[in-house]
Amino acid sequence: MAGSAVTDEMRSLIGEPLETLVSYPIDRSDIRRWALAVHYPEEPPRQFWDEEWSASSEWGGLVAPDEFNPFAWSVQERRRPDVAPVEVDRVYLMAGATEQLLGVAPPDLIHGLNGGIEVIYGDALMRPGDVITSTASISEYSERQGRLGLMLFTTTDQRWTNQVGEHVKTQRLTLIRY
């Protein structure tokens, strides 16, 4: 399209792994504290903290809240593609550019907004001891003219699986750059 911000090089990144994170094994106290923080000041549901009760319930033991983040604070492993990143001005990083991690120059758009999130849950719940792997990749570019000029929508998928490869969730994050 005329005046497109999406280059052929950018398009070639779609589906390429951007970053892979491997969590530490999920700890009971991390689950408990997450649930306490989110439900504060009320008591969180028992499946997040009551080991004995949850074991004999339909939950089959402790589980983590769906929105629990096993990558908070630090990760066991962070893998980036074996590509030399492109050096870019900080303004592009502030706008949320990630293309440079894969050796491609980001579009010349210096403003970024969080356009939203979609989370699709798999069949596997997160449980104590699970090791979660998140693989992120750009899944889509789309553009339209808005009141701020050309707006580029970049969708990044983060696919989470557990240690036996079961799908935990896919988070689709939309970044708007203009």
Place this chain on the structure above:
Amino acid sequence: MIDPSVLVAGYEVPPFRRTTGFHNWNRYAAVNSEFVDIHMDDSAGQAAGFPGAVGMGNLTLAWLHAMFREWLGAQGRLVSLSGQFRSPALKGDTITCSAVVTSVSATDDRTRVELDVAAKNERGETLLPGKATVVLPRAVR
């Protein structure tokens, strides 16, 4: 227990309500490692054009999840949730998370429920509009 016969378009899920401020923001920051100036410091929030520090969008999203789990218990499963972060929670706001059924489809062994969801403040402003899908009964590992 949820009586599946009540699940028709227009059914309202019991809301989840919290008053926001440093007591829940700091707890959430501590578990999600989300230490951003605008969530910790009134002057940083003011510099960004707000009356003071503001809440985390992720916490609002977590409260929408909390609404669904308090409603569903072990009976059903949230299968998708989407939304846009329109504006942040301000200190002292009371945020109400709500969901309204828009359609229901039943197969032999499953009921699939589509909902419009929203997190609003007490002034009626929508911070996070979105959509969700739940299925009953739950089938998870």
